[in-house]
Amino acid sequence: MYFYFIIALQGFCLYHCYQNKSEYYWFLAIIFLPLLGCLVYLFTKVFRKGNIDKVQDGIVTAINPSKRITDLEKQLQFSETFENQVQLANAYLEAQQYDKSIEQFTAALKGNFKSDFYGITKLGVAYFYNGDYGKAIDKLQEIEESPKFKKSEAQFMLGLALEKEGRWDEAETHLVTFDAPYSNYSERLTLAQFYDRIAKKEKAEEVLNELIGESERMSKQNRRLNRTIFAKAREMLNALSS
Numbered sequence: 001m002y003f004y005f006i007i008a009l010q011g012f013c014l015y016h017c018y019q020n021k022s023e024y025y026w027f028l029a030i031i032f033l034p035l036l037g038c039l040v041y042l043f044t045k046v047f048r049k050g051n052i053d054k055v056q057d058g059i060v061t062a063i064n065p066s067k068r069i070t071d072l073e074k075q076l077q078f079s080e081t082f083e084n085q086v087q088l089a090n091a092y093l094e095a096q097q098y099d100k101s102i103e104q105f106t107a108a109l110k111g112n113f114k115s116d117f118y119g120i121t122k123l124g125v126a127y128f129y130n131g132d133y134g135k136a137i138d139k140l141q142e143i144e145e146s147p148k149f150k151k152s153e154a155q156f157m158l159g160l161a162l163e164k165e166g167r168w169d170e171a172e173t174h175l176v177t178f179d180a181p182y183s184n185y186s187e188r189l190t191l192a193q194f195y196d197r198i199a200k201k202e203k204a205e206e207v208l209n210e211l212i213g214e215s216e217r218m219s220k221q222n223r224r225l226n227r228t229i230f231a232k233a234r235e236m237l238n239a240l241s242s
Helices: 002-019 024-032 034-049 052-063 065-078 082-094 098-108 117-129 133-141 153-164 168-178 185-197 201-217 220-225 227-241
Strands: none
Touching: 002 024, 002 034, 024 034, 024 220, 065 082, 082 098, 082 117, 098 117, 117 133, 117 153, 133 153, 153 168, 153 185, 168 185, 185 201, 185 227, 201 227, 220 227
C-alpha cells in the first residue's frame, strides 16, 4: 500500500508541476527523492495556495479511480444540477464508459443549457471515442459558428471525426488550423500522422521538421516538458525518410 501511495503522490506532484510550469529542479526532486521531494513540493508550491482539498482528492482518485464516479453519482442524486451532470459525464468519459457519458451529457444539454459549448464539445468527444463518428460530426458542427470554436478541442475532434468518415479535405481544413509555431505540439504531431495516413508524405515531413526544429531552439525546460512528442516526431520522420 505504501508503494502505491508514493506512486500516486509522485503522479499528482508531477502533473501539478507540468500544469503550473514549475522549475525543472522540482521534477528532479520528485522523481529521485520520491517522499521527501513530494512533501517539500506540496508544502512549498501547493499548500500555500489553499489547495489542500484538491491534493487529497487527486491522491484518492489516483489510488481508487472508481471512487470519484461513485461520489459524483451520489452528488447528482442529491442535487440534479447542470454542473453535477457534466462532472459525472466527464468522469464517465475519463473512465472510458462512453455510453454512460453520452447518456449523461445528453440529459444535461436541455433547456437553458442545450447550446452549452463545453457540454456539446464533450458529447462530441464521447461519440467519437464510442465509434459514432457521424453523430460526433453532427454534434460538433452545431457549435461550428461559435467564436469559441476556432483552435478548440471541438474543432480538433471534428477534424479527426471527418477523417474517420473519409472526408479528408474537410478534415485537413480543421486540423491544419492548429499548425502554429511554438504551440499545439500534440495536435501538430497528430496532423503529421494524419498526412501520413492519407499518403501526403511531403506535408507530413514538413510538419515534423518544423516540430523538431522548434525543439532545438526552445528552452531546456520546455523541451523536457514535451520530450515525448518530439521523440515521436523524430521517430516518425526517420521512418518516413527511410
